[in-house]
Amino acid sequence: MATTELPELYYDPYDYGIDRNAPAVWARLRDEAPLYRNDEHDFWAVSRYDDVLAGMLDVDTYRSGHGTVLEMMTEREFPMPMFIFRDAPDHTLMRKLVSRAFTPRAIGGLEDRIAAICDELLDPFAGVDRFDYVDRFGAILPPTVILALLGFPAGFAEDLRDSMDSNLHVDEGETGGALATSPNRPPGSVIDEAGNIGSAVFDQVPALCELRRAEPTDDMLTILATHELERADGSTSPLTTEEILAYTALIAGAGAETVARMLGWAAVLLARHPEQRALLQADRSLIPGAIEEILRYEAPSPVQARWVEHDVDVHGTTIPAGSKMLLLNGSGNRDPRQFPDPDRFDVRRKIDRHLSFGYGAHFCIGAALARLEGRIALEQTLDRFGDWHVDESEVEWVHTSTVRGYHRVPIQVSN
Ligand code: HEM
Numbered sequence: 314m315a316t317t318e319l320p321e322l323y324y325d326p327y328d329y330g331i332d333r334n335a336p337a338v339w340a341r342l343r344d345e346a347p348l349y350r351n352d353e354h355d356f357w358a359v360s361r362y363d364d365v366l367a368g369m370l371d372v373d374t375y376r377s378g379h380g381t382v383l384e385m386m387t388e389r390e391f392p393m394p395m396f397i398f399r400d401a402p403d404h405t406l407m408r409k410l411v412s413r414a415f416t417p418r419a420i421g422g423l424e425d426r427i428a429a430i431c432d433e434l435l436d437p438f439a440g441v442d443r444f445d446y447v448d449r450f451g452a453i454l455p456p457t458v459i460l461a462l463l464g465f466p467a468g469f470a471e472d473l474r475d476s477m478d479s480n481l482h483v484d485e486g487e488t489g490g491a492l493a494t495s496p497n498r499p500p501g502s503v504i505d506e507a508g509n510i511g512s513a514v515f516d517q518v519p520a521l522c523e524l525r526r527a528e529p530t531d532d533m534l535t536i537l538a539t540h541e542l543e544r545a546d547g548s549t550s551p552l553t554t555e556e557i558l559a560y561t562a563l564i565a566g567a568g569a570e571t572v573a574r575m576l577g578w579a580a581v582l583l584a585r586h587p588e589q590r591a592l593l594q595a596d597r598s599l600i601p602g603a604i605e606e607i608l609r610y611e612a613p614s615p616v617q618a619r620w621v622e623h624d625v626d627v628h629g630t631t632i633p634a635g636s637k638m639l640l641l642n643g644s645g646n647r648d649p650r651q652f653p654d655p656d657r658f659d660v661r662r663k664i665d666r667h668l669s670f671g672y673g674a675h676f677c678i679g680a681a682l683a684r685l686e687g688r689i690a691l692e693q694t695l696d697r698f699g700d701w702h703v704d705e706s707e708v709e710w711v712h713t714s715t716v717r718g719y720h721r722v723p724i725q726v727s728n
Contacts (some may be wrong), residue, residue, distance in 0.1 A: 578607050585703070
C-alpha cells in the first residue's frame with residue numbers, strides 16, 4: 314500500500330518558511346522528536362508543554378547568563394547589566410529593584426494614560442476605511458506607554474519630535490520633509506516604524522534622573538535614580554548611569570516589540586474568526602480572556618534559549634553541559650497534552666497557564682502592563698471600528714529569532 318511520506322523533520326528559528334508555518338512544524342516536533350537536535354545551528358529544543366515548563370522552572374540547569382537568544386549566546390557569560398541575561402543572585406537583586414515600578418497599583422495607575430494614548434492614536438482614523446493597524450497603532454502604542462511608565466512627561470515624545478522636526482525641516486517637495494510632516498504619524502520620529510524608542514529619548518535619561526533626584530516622584534526613573542542596588546557581595550550602591558541606561562533599554566526592548574506583535578495577532582485572528590469577534594462585541598467582559606487566548610494561540614515571543622549548566626537527561630538522552638537548549642514556549646501552548654483541541658481559536662477557552670510570558674524566575678515582569686494595553690486597545694478597536702477585514706495576502710511579517718508576527722497589517726474597516 315502506498316504511503317505518503319512527510320518531508321524530513323527540520324526546525325530552526327531562522328527559516329522564514331518555517332517561521333510562518335511554525336505551529337505545524339512544532340506539532341511534528343512534539344510527536345516525532347520531543348527532544349530535537351539541530352547540528353547545523355548547534356542547539357537542542359524541547360517543544361512539549363511539560364518539558365518547556367520544567368525547563369523554565371529549572372534555573373539551576375537552564376541558565377540565562379550566556380544570553381537567551383540563540384545567535385547571541387557565547388561561551389562567556391554576558392557582561393551586560395540587563396537582568397533578563399542574568400542568573401541568581403544578580404538576577405534576583407536587579408529584578409527586585411525594578412519590580413517596584415510594576416506593582417498592580419503602579420500599572421493600574423497607567424490605565425487613563427493608556428486610554429488617552431489610544432484615543433490620540435486612533436482618533437485620526439475616524440471615517441477612514443483603511444489603515445495599517447500595526448504600523449500606525451500597534452507598534453506606536455507600546456513604546457509611548459513605556460515612556461509613561463519610565464516617567465517621561467506626557468507629550469514628551471511629541472515635543473521632542475517637534476523640536477527635531479524644526480531642526481531637520483526640509484521644504485515641501487523634498488523627501489526628508491515627508492515623514493516629519495505626514496499626517497497621522499503621532500508621536501513621531503522619536504519612535505521608529507518598528508516601535509523602537511530612538512536614541513534621542515535615551516539621551517534625556519541622565520538629565521531626567523538628575524531631576525528625579527532633586528524632586529522624586531513614584532515613576533521608574535525615580536526608582537532607578539534614587540534607590541541603591543544590593544550587590545551580590547552584600548554591599549549596596551546607587552546604579553551607575555550605564556546601569557540605568559541598560560535597565561531603560563531592557564524595558565523598552567522587551568515591552569515594545571512584543572506588545573506590537575500581540576496587537577497585530579489580535580487584529581488578524583479576530584478578522585479570521587468573525588464569530589469570535591461578535592462574541593466580544595456582544596459581551597466586553599470576554600475581552601481579558603480573549604487576550605489570553607490570543608497570547609496562547611500565537612505567542613509573540615515563542616522561543617527562549619538557555620545555556621545548559623551541567624549534564625542533564627531529557628527523554629533518555631544526556632545533554633552535555635555547555636549545550637544550547639531552546640524552550641519552545643509557543644509550541645507548548647499548542648500541545649494537545651495540555652490544551653484540548655489546541656488549534657481551535659476560542660476566546661471563551663478556560664486557560665490555567667499558557668507559556669507566552671515565560672514562567673518561574675524570569676516570568677515577564679511586564680505581563681500585567683501588556684494585558685492592560687491589550688484590553689484597552691481591543692476595547693477601543695471594537696468600539697470604533699466594529700468589524701474589520703484583513704486581506705492576509707497584504708500583511709508583512711517580522712522575522713527575528715525573538716518575536717514572531719507582523720510588521721504591517723492593513724485593515725479594511727466599516728466605521
Ligand atoms: C505581549 C507582550 C509580552 C510578551 C509576549 C512578553 C514575553 C516575555 C517572555 C516570554 C519573557 C521571559 C523570557 C525568558 O524566560 O528568558 C519575558 C520577560 C521579560 N519581559 Fe516581557 N513580554 C511582553 C511584554 C512586556 C512588557 C510590556 C514589558 C515591560 C514594559 C516586558 C518586560 C520584560 C522583562 C524586563 C523581562 C525579563 C524578566 C526577567 O528576566 O526576570 N515585557 N517577557
